[in-house]
Amino acid sequence: MRTFSGIQPTGRKHLGNYLGAIVQWVAHQERGEAIYCLVDLHAMSVPYEPAGLREAVYDTAATLLAAGLDPGRCIFFRQGDVHEHTELTWMLSSVTAHGDLTRMHQFKEKSAAQRELVSAALLYYPVLMAADVLVYRATAVPVGDDQRQHIELMRDVAARFNARFGETLVVPEGHYPEVGARIMDLQLPDRKMSTTGGSPQGTVYILDDPKTVAKKIRSAVTDSGSEVVRAPDKPGISNLIEILAAVRGIAPHEIEASFNGSGYGAFKGAVADAVVEYLAPVRERYEALRADEGELERILAAGAEKARAIASTTMLDVREAMGVGPVRARQ
């Protein structure tokens, strides 16, 4: 298995990113080859500050290393350091339907939220994401549930490329966690926990201090009932059950069974304690890792070199298949 996944360097990652993606990333390091990327070029699809982006790359790199990414067991790098991603984006755009891009939920939501420029980069986001994965011929892409539509598009694009230009790319599969694939905002439980679209009090950040984490969870919006069960009319409690199940590594029905009759107050207290304890080691490791920017740069540069070696081989095949450049001499 070859795994690839990317994450936006937005600096402060949240519990949804952690349970939906990062936990899987750490686990996939033991299941074959794993390649992980800080997608700084994706972050340019909405307004941003150049200096802030560079800082956010270090913040996110340190968070992921603190969470358990090990550069000795995975390739960890910054997207913008490997030019093959952008070259393949252009190649893939010739087999991507413009209509499919305008139908992406993320494009519709984010373009509607833009007050000024709706950039072409926002429309192209899924093509760059397809290039990220396909340039490594990855087989597995661990992501949260919100990425399903992008993964399906990427699979269609790879299949269309192969049908048009000959078998060159690998059609990858999305891997979604059984529990924690869509963590919801604690104050707006009908919306996913999110960097840009959620509420500050409803978003638990990985690096929030323990008091803040506990306060956010204890003030989570719930319904007027008292039963700790999942139900369509109980989105707040259902979300907390999902969070506790993911943190404890057990099934949601086991959480329901163990809190049967205990009431919301005790249940929220247990979720708060469990999440605080779960995130504490990451927060503790983060400070030392973040303090050494030279070491973070060294790790990312070494990762980029390894990534480039794989990506450049794919691009030779892609260019040849598409008729770009001279025919390659065979040895």
Ligand code: AQP
């Ligand atoms: N709420 C979530 N539950 C489970 N998984 C989630 N992911 C994101 N939100 C949830 C997964 O996290 C990974 C990284 O996502 P990203 O690179 O898009 O990072 P982000 O921009 O910080 O994530 P957001 O919050 O989703 O951002 P916006 O506000 O831009 O929409 C992905 O695997 C994603 O599925």
